[in-house]
Every structure is written in C-alpha cells, then in structure tokens.
Amino acid sequence: MSGSWHDSYVGKLRKTIGTQKIIVNAVRAILLDDEGRALFIRRRGDGGWGMPAGAMELDESVFDAMKREVKEETGLDVVQATLLAIYSSSETQSYTDRWGNRHHIIEYLFRVDEWTGTLEQETEESIDAQFFPLDRLPEASSALFAKHHQRVFRDYERFDSTLILE
Numbered sequence: 442m443s444g445s446w447h448d449s450y451v452g453k454l455r456k457t458i459g460t461q462k463i464i465v466n467a468v469r470a471i472l473l474d475d476e477g478r479a480l481f482i483r484r485r486g487d488g489g490w491g492m493p494a495g496a497m498e499l500d501e502s503v504f505d506a507m508k509r510e511v512k513e514e515t516g517l518d519v520v521q522a523t524l525l526a527i528y529s530s531s532e533t534q535s536y537t538d539r540w541g542n543r544h545h546i547i548e549y550l551f552r553v554d555e556w557t558g559t560l561e562q563e564t565e566e567s568i569d570a571q572f573f574p575l576d577r578l579p580e581a582s583s584a585l586f587a588k589h590h591q592r593v594f595r596d597y598e599r600f601d602s603t604l605i606l607e
Contacts, residue, residue, distance in 0.1 A: 451496045455542060462535070462543035468507040469494040470522070471597055472515075472553045478572035479594070480560075481579050482514050485568050487539070489582020492593070494548075503549045511553065515570055516561030519553050526550040526596050526605035533592070533607070536585060550593060552600070 446452045451465055470493045472480040481490045493514045497506040508519040528534050528548040535545045562570055573579055575594055581587040596605050 449496065450498050460541045460543060462545060464545050464547060466497040466503070466506075467495060467546050467548045468497065468503055468510055468551065469548055469593065470507050470511050470519070470551045470553050471525075471593065472511070472517070472556065474572045476572070478574050479578070480515065480570065480572050482567040483569040483579075484582065485566055487582045488568070489586065490579035491581060491586060492590070504551075507549070507551045511556070514564055514566050516564060517556045517558045520555040520557060522551040522553045522555075524549060524604060525552050525600045526593075526607065528607050530607050533589070550596065550605075552597065 447456070454463060472493070474480070479492065481492060483490050493511045495506070495510040497503065501509070504522070507522060511517055511519050528546070528550065531545060534548065535543070537543050560570055571579070578590055581590055
C-alpha cells in the first residue's frame with residue numbers, strides 16, 4: 442500500500458483505539474540471491490535493517506500482501522513463493538513499539554522462489570537494500586528483531602516442506 446502509514450488498515454485502527462493491544466496479520470519474505478545471501482532493506486522510519494515485511498491490508502490475501510510488501514520495499518515482483526512458517530505465539534509475537542502501541546503479530550513467513558525486476562536501492566519505505574551472508578546479518582533496529590531474524594533463518598534452514606507452526 443503506497444501512501445502514508447496513517448492511511449493503512451493498522452494506521453486507521455490505531456486512530457480509533459489508541460495503543461490498546463491489537464492482532465496484526467503480517468508477512469515477511471526471505472529472498473536469497475544466487476550466492477545464498479539474504480536480502481535486507483534499511484527502513485526509512487527507524488534506519489534498522491529488516492527483511493521485506495509488513496501488515497496485511499483489508500481484503501488482501503497473505504500472498505498478495507507479501508507480493509505488495511516486496512514490491513513496495515524493493516521494487517521486485519514476486520513470481521513464486523513458498524509459505525514456510527506461521528508465527529503466532531504470544532511469547533514471541535507480542536511487543537510494544539516505540540510509540541507505545543501494543544501488538545500481537547501473526548506472521549506468515551515466505552521464501553520467495555522466483556522474482557523479476559531490478560532491485561531498487563531506495564523506495565518510499567526503504568533507504569537501502571543489500572544482500573548479506575546468512576552468517577553476517579546486518580544490525581536490526583532492536584534486540585527483539587535481531588533475535589527474530591535468527592529464528593527466521595533457523596526455520597528457513599530446517600524447513601522440509603512441512604509448514605512450521607509456532
């Protein structure tokens with residue numbers, strides 16, 4: 442969804458209910474280059490590095506949300522992807538953001554198997570995009586996200602065609 446966060450589903454919901462805890466359906470995409478390095482973007486908002494990710498919008502499928510987030514944050518078009526995991530545990534998926542908003546994230550993790558286009562170094566949502574070796578991931582915006590990145594790649598490595606549910 443190009444445009445401001447305030448126009449998004451979560452932005453409109455936050456305007457109505459404030460900082461109360463909400464359930465947010467979100468997507469995250471792993472894109473690997475031919476050398477097995479993972480694509481990370483540097484987010485415009487906080488300057489932290491992360492994989493292409495974001496919240497679903499109303500009337501959007503999880504696959505379409507993932508394709509949209511990848512396009513918005515990288516300029517790439519997803520052709521084919523595999524759902525690897527769904528994370529929903531309140532122990533790992535509940536947090537309070539820097540504005541005091543409380544979230545319980547249900548995250549759908551995809552591995553992008555095929556994409557087209559040219560990687561954009563800067564978009565409306567990102568200020569840089571680079572591929573990193575899995576053993577040298579970039580600095581995340583918080584310890585929470587750094588730990589989550591480790592978990593995502595652990596699950597990527599152990600995926601055996603059976604959906605991971607946590």
